[in-house]
Amino acid sequence: MVREKRENETQNLGFSSRPFVLCGLPVKRPAAGCLLHERRNGQFVLQITGHPTYGLPWGQDRLVSIFLATMAVRQQSPRITFDSAAGMLDTFGMQQGGSQYRRLVGSFQRIFGATIFFGSDTQRARAAVVHRARFNFMAEARIWFSRDPDQRLLPGDC
Numbered sequence: 001m002v003r004e005k006r007e008n009e010t011q012n013l014g015f016s017s018r019p020f021v022l023c024g025l026p027v028k029r030p031a032a033g034c035l036l037h038e039r040r041n042g043q044f045v046l047q048i049t050g051h052p053t054y055g056l057p058w059g060q061d062r063l064v065s066i067f068l069a070t071m072a073v074r075q076q077s078p079r080i081t082f083d084s085a086a087g088m089l090d091t092f093g094m095q096q097g098g099s100q101y102r103r104l105v106g107s108f109q110r111i112f113g114a115t116i117f118f119g120s121d122t123q124r125a126r127a128a129v130v131h132r133a134r135f136n137f138m139a140e141a142r143i144w145f146s147r148d149p150d151q152r153l154l155p156g157d158c
Contacts, residue, residue, distance in 0.1 A: 015069040017137065019046045019118035025065075026058040043120045051113025054106070064107045065137055067092060078139075105143050112141045 005011045023039040023046035030037065035050040037058075050056035057065070071080050071091075082088040085101050094100045119132035 013070070014066050015073045016066045017069060019044075019116060020062060020065060022046070023118075025062045026056060029058050030056045043122055045117075045119055045121065047117040049115045049117070050110065054109040054113040057107070057110040057114050061107045061110055064092070064104070065111055068138075108138075108141055108143055112136070112138045 002011075022044045023041050025048070026037050030050070035052065035056060037046075037048040037050075037056050039046045048056060068080060072078055082091060086096055089096055089100055089104065092104060094104060115134060115136060117132060117134050119130065122129045122131075
């Protein structure tokens, strides 16, 4: 099936940030107050510092980062917009409702608030070479929100 889709050019491709592919985010929710995650893979090291309010990205937050990277590549733009909260939930394949929206917003906040350090340690003949880069996955986030009293509510919200 994979080969057939590749030959027919009907593959479903996803894109991810290299540090997350090589080292990964925490799978389980970090302990309360834990704001540092470090993972090594051979010479590569990934350190993520979480936001004091939102914490570390973990678990299914990785799907948000993969999906946002994929959308940016497909749209050929670093700016990703959604028409509404319902549209955002649809895009991520989530059910309509306030609890699902808050869960998705929580993922966005954890990813946005994290500072990511990625690099490698290499031992050369005469000296150790250390290379590091620091970045944030998102430079800006404006989560859909309206104070307009005429704005439609998500299904299930009062």
